[in-house]
Structures are given as C-alpha cells and as structure tokens.
Amino acid sequence: xxxxxxxxxxxxxxxxxxxxxxxxxxxxxxxxxxxxxxxxxxxxxxxxxxxxxxxxxxxxxxxxxxxxxxxxxxxxxxxxxxxxxxxxxxxxxxxxxxxxxxxxxxxxxxxxxxxxxxxxxxxxxxxxxxxxxxxxxxxxxxxxxxxxxxxxxxxxxxxxxxxxxxxxxxxxxxxxxxxxxxxxxxxxxxxxxxxxxxxxxxxxxxxxxxxxxxxxxxxxxxxxxxxxxxxxxxxxxxxxxxxxxxxxxxxxxxxxxxxxxxxxxxxxxxxxxxxxxxxxxxxxxxxxxxxxxxxxxxxxxxxxxxxxxxxxxxxxxxxxxxxxxxxxxxxxxxxxxxxxxxxxxxxxxxxxxxxxxxxxxxxxxxxxxxxxxxxxxxxxxxxxxxxxxxxxxxxxxxxxxxxxxxxxxxxxxxxxxxxxxxxxxxxxxxxx
Numbered sequence: 001x002x003x004x005x006x007x008x009x010x011x012x013x014x015x016x017x018x019x020x021x022x023x024x025x026x027x028x029x030x031x032x033x034x035x036x037x038x039x040x041x042x043x044x045x046x047x048x049x050x051x052x053x054x055x056x057x058x059x060x061x062x063x064x065x066x067x068x069x070x071x072x073x074x075x076x077x078x079x080x081x082x083x084x085x086x087x088x089x090x091x092x093x094x095x096x097x098x099x100x101x102x103x104x105x106x107x108x109x110x111x112x113x114x115x116x117x118x119x120x121x122x123x124x125x126x127x128x129x130x131x132x133x134x135x136x137x138x139x140x141x142x143x144x145x146x147x148x149x150x151x152x153x154x155x156x157x158x159x160x161x162x163x164x165x166x167x168x169x170x171x172x173x174x175x176x177x178x179x180x181x182x183x184x185x186x187x188x189x190x191x192x193x194x195x196x197x198x199x200x201x202x203x204x205x206x207x208x209x210x211x212x213x214x215x216x217x218x219x220x221x222x223x224x225x226x227x228x229x230x231x232x233x234x235x236x237x238x239x240x241x242x243x244x245x246x247x248x249x250x251x252x253x254x255x256x257x258x259x260x261x262x263x264x265x266x267x268x269x270x271x272x273x274x275x276x277x278x279x280x281x282x283x284x285x286x287x288x289x290x291x292x293x294x295x296x297x298x299x300x301x302x303x304x305x306x307x308x309x310x311x312x313x314x315x316x317x318x319x320x321x322x323x324x325x326x327x328x329x330x331x332x333x334x335x336x337x338x339x340x341x342x343x344x345x346x347x348x349x350x351x352x353x354x355x356x357x358x359x360x361x362x363x364x365x366x367x368x369x370x371x372x373x374x375x376x377x378x379x380x381x382x383x384x385x386x387x388x389x390x391x392x393x394x395x396x397x398x399x400x401x402x403x404x405x406x407x408x409x410x411x412x413x414x415x416x417x418x419x420x421x422x423x424x425x426x427x428x429x430x431x432x
Contacts, residue, residue, distance in 0.1 A: 011271040013334070018270065019051035021198035022160065026188035026243075028059035028236075031203045031260030032099060040203070041106050043266045044165070048121065053160040055191055057168045058103055059184035063095035064088075080234055081134070084144040084181040092144075092181045096169045100125060103167060124164040128152040129187060131172025131180040146172055146180025148190040156195060185243040193250035200247040201269070202240045203260040208278030209241055219279045222248045244280040255280040273333045288370050291327035291339070296320045298336030299327065303357050311393050312355055313423075327355070328374045330367050337362045340371040342378050348412035350386040350429075351379045356394075372401060380432050387432055388415070390425035403428035 025044065031037060048054055064082075068075050068091050076083040084092060104123045131146040149172070159166050168191060170184040185202070192200040209217040209228060220228070225245040232238035244255035258265040258277035268276035279285060291299065299320055306312040315323075323341065330338035338358040344351050353375050358367050379387050388411060389398055399405075406429040408419050419425075 010273070014271045015050055018047070018198075020053065022053040022055065022195055023047065023199045023201055024055045024057065024188050024192040024195065024197045025201045025203070025266075026057045026059070026184055027203045027260060028184060029062045029064075029095075029099065030059075030205065032058060032103065033062060034260050036261055036263055038106075039263050040260060040266065043264070045107070045121065046267070047270075048163075048165055055156065055160070055166045055168060055195065055197070056103070057170075057184050057188040057191060058099060059170055060092070060095045060099050063099055064092055067091035067095050078137070078140045078142070080239075081142065081183070082145055082181065083140065083142050086143070089144045089179065089181060092171070093179065096171050100167065100169050107165060107167075122162070122164040123167050124159045125167040125169065126155075127173050128155055128166070129168060129172040129182070129191075131174060131182055133174075133178075133180060144179065144181055146174075146182055148172060148182060148186050149174075151191050151194040153194050156191070185239055189243045189247050189250070192247045192252045192255075197247075197252055198254070200244065200252050200255040201266065202244060202255065202257045203266075204237060204240045204257055205259065205261060206237060207259045207262060207265070207276065208257045209237065217278050218274065219281070219285045220245075222280060222282065225280065241278075241280070244278075248280055248282050253281065253283070273335060286330055286332045286337075286367075288328065288330050288374055291324050291329045293321065293324055295327070295329055295331075295336055296324060299329070299339055302336050302339060302359060303355060306357055312357060313420075315355070328371055328378070330358075330362075330370065332362070338367040338371055340375050342375045344382060344384065345388070345412045346414040348414065349384055350388060350412050350415075351382070351384040352415060353387055353389045356389075368397070369401070376430075376432060385432055387430045389428050389430075390419075391428070392423065392425050395426050395428070398428045401430075403430045 027040065031040065044054060044056065065075060068088065071091065073087055073091065107121050107123050128151065129148060130150040132149045133146050134142040156166050168187055170182045170187055172180045172182050174180065188200060188202065207216050209220070211217050212231065222245040225241055228241060229238050240257050244257055247255045256269050256275070256277055256279055258269045262276070265276050296317060300317060303312055303315065307314045326341040326343055327339055329336050340356040341354045342351050343354055356368060356371060376387060388406065389403060391398060406427040408416050408427065410429060411419065411427065
C-alpha cells in the first residue's frame with residue numbers, strides 16, 4: 001500500500017498536466033496481435049477517463065500478410081513500401097476492416113472486475129484522412145499505395161470535444177472516391193502535426209531506441225536523430241524514430257517510443273519522471289540554470305541527506321535563501337536533481353566551488369561535469385583566476401578534472417580563517 005500511495009502522489013502532477021491534452025497513439029498490427037494488447041486497451045481507457053483526448057491509429061501489416069498468404073499472393077515491396085495492386089488492395093481492405101471492428105469491440109467492453117468496469121466509451125471513425133497516390137517512383141508503379149494529403153482537423157476535434165476516442169485506420173480516400181493503402185506511421189505523424197497534438201506515442205517491439213551497446217536511449221533532440229538512423233539502417237525502429245523526429249519538427253512538443261510487449265509501458269512513460277521508453281523533444285528535458293528563490297525547497301530536499309551523512313556542510317533554509325544567487329542547478333521535469341555553488345573569496349581573485357551534489361538516482365549521467373563547467377564559466381566571467389574546492393569524500397573526482405592538491409596556506413586569508421580543522425577537508429585548486 002505505501003508504494004501505491006507514493007506512486008500516486010508522484011503521478012498527480014502528470015495527471016493534472018495531461019488533462020485536456022491531445023495524444024495521438026500509434027499501435028502497429030503486431031501490437032494488436034500481441035498478448036499484451038488487452039492491457040494496452042485498459043491503459044488507453046484509463047487515459048481517457050483522466051481527461052486525455054485520444055486519437056488511436058492502428059496498423060495492419062501482419063494481418064495483410066496473412067491474407068495475402070491465404071490467397072497465394074506474393075507481397076511486393078520497393079524501398080520498404082508495399083506495392084498495392086488491385087488484388088493486394090482487397091486483402092488490405094479486408095484486414096483493415098476486420099481489425100478496426102475488433103478494436104472498436106475491445107474498446108466497447110465493460111468487463112466486471114477490470115480497469116474498464118463502468119466505463120462508457122464512444123469510438124468514432126470514418127473518412128477523416130484524405131490521401132493521394134504515391135504514383136510511379138524510379139519506374140515502379142505503387143498502384144493503390146498512397147500518402148496522407150490532409151487530416152480532417154475540424155472533424156476530429158469536434159469528435160474529441162464530444163469525448164469520443166477517434167480511431168484512424170491506415171486507409172485514406174481521395175476526392176474521386178479512390179481508396180489508398182497508407183503507412184500507419186504516416187497517418188499518426190500527420191494527424192499529430194495537423195491536430196497540434198501535445199504528444200505522439202509510438203508503440204514498437206522494443207522498449208525504445210536501443211544504442212549500439214544495447215542500452216536504452218531515454219532522450220533525444222530531433223537534430224540527433226539522423227546519426228541514429230544511419231546506424232540503424234532500414235528496420236522498424238528506424239521508422240519509429242524517423243516518425244518521432246518528423247512530428248517534433250512539425251510542431252509536436254514531444255514524441256515517445258514505447259514497447260507494446262511491456263505491460264504498463266505507456267503509463268510508465270507518461271506518469272513517471274524518467275519514463276520507460278525514448279523521448280524525442282524539441283525542448284530540453286533537463287536544463288542547467290542559475291538558481292532562484294523558488295528552488296530553495298528543492299535544494300533542501302537534495303542536500304539534506306548528504307548533510308546528515310556529513311558529506312556536505314549544513315546549510316539552513318535561511319542561509320540558502322540568502323545565498324541562492326551563488327547556486328547553479330540542474331532541473332529535470334520540475335525537480336532539482338543536482339546543484340553547485342560558487343563563492344567569491346573576499347579580497348582575492350579566487351573563488352570556492354561548494355555544495356556540489358547530485359541526486360543518487362541521476363549519478364553517472366555527467367551532471368556533475370555540467371555543473372563544474374557552469375561554475376568555471378561563471379568564475380571566469382567574474383574575473384577569478386583560481387578555483388578552490390574543499391572535500392572529504394570526492395578527492396579523486398576533482399583530481400580527474402584538473403584540480404591539484406593544495407593546502408590551507410594556499411587559501412586566501414578570508415577563507416583560511418574559516419577552515420574547519422575538525423572536519424579536516426582536503427583542499428584542491430585549479431587555475432582558470
């Protein structure tokens with residue numbers, strides 16, 4: 001019970017932040033077939049009940065492949081895109097139609113003793129996507145394969161205003177009545193951009209973007225994406241990453257890649273500070289900045305445990321309020337996760353780096369180096385020539401970053417007179 005209460009308290013800011021926001025969620029056909037699909041539906045219903053405006057875009061690739069195989073037809077691709085001839089289009093329509101109905105039925109369930117108990121959902125779909133043919137590329141005729149021309153923004157918003165979940169299929173229609181097979185990633189990206197969505201959520205098989213060392217990449221700027229695309233080559237993870245970056249470049253604030261195989265991945269990504277997938281965002285997820293008076297509470301939360309362990313010198317709230325302008329901080333989603341202070345030593349051209357602290361959950365991420373660079377930049381701007389640091393536990397860390405062993409005799413007199421011999425801190429200095 002305490003864990004549940006703690007989680008709910010930490011989730012409450014996100015619950016408030018997401019209310020009345022528009023999320024476009026893309027679930028590929030593989031995700032619909034996965035055993036975890038039922039849990040994803042429950043999570044979507046929960047989002048809807050919390051006031052999120054939902055547009056769900058589904059894919060149908062494996063379902064189309066199954067129908068082609070059943071009819072003895074061979075699928076044809078060019079540059080990763082399906083060539084949709086007349087016979088293939090029949091399979092596409094069949095697969096998409098049955099899948100859409102199955103998803104609508106799943107969203108209409110009212111199961112006792114489940115997260116959907118008592119929910120009353122209205123699912124809306126229709127000719128909300130206008131498409132055009134891709135045509136002939138490099139001498140290859142794509143026939144009925146198309147691309148999104150326009151999304152009915154007004155129509156979708158009207159349905160969302162009426163508290164409907166809008167379901168978009170990977171089919172589009174032309175003004176002349178033709179039907180086109182679309183990529184669900186294209187539909188989701190264009191819908192997110194045209195609707196001015198707050199988030200685009202893309203489901204894939206993996207937790208998110210996995211780097212060359214097998215580790216999850218938690219955050220990217222759109223301009224960092226091309227390097228990863230080059231590494232990934234032509235695979236589905238690259239398609240998701242490209243879609244996420246395109247949406248951000250089109251004005252969507254944040255795109256998220258999460259796993260359809262991981263139970264609760266969607267909720268973890270949306271209601272925890274670090275998420276569980278990969279975030280692609282225009283703005284900085286973390287920011288290094290100068291502290292303000294509003295940060296005093298966060299600073300106390302950060303440094304108090306270290307003060308109790310004797311690692312940092314104790315500072316009262318009053319002292320922090322008085323010296324707040326000396327601090328630089330790393331802020332992550334409204335939380336202060338690291339800090340450092342610069343004090344100019346009176347009657348000298350030297351300064352002291354003090355109170356360098358990083359939240360234990362965010363160590364090994366280079367925040368200490370960022371703050372050190374920030375403090376050194378501030379010191380140079382103030383015309384300081386030497387930076388001193390006094391430490392009891394982190395001597396090697398400072399030695400590795402260019403600080404040399406020093407002594408009380410080297411400290412300017414104004415600081416040497418305050419040296420605490422009982423604490424017996426080691427002294428290091430660095431020429432700026």
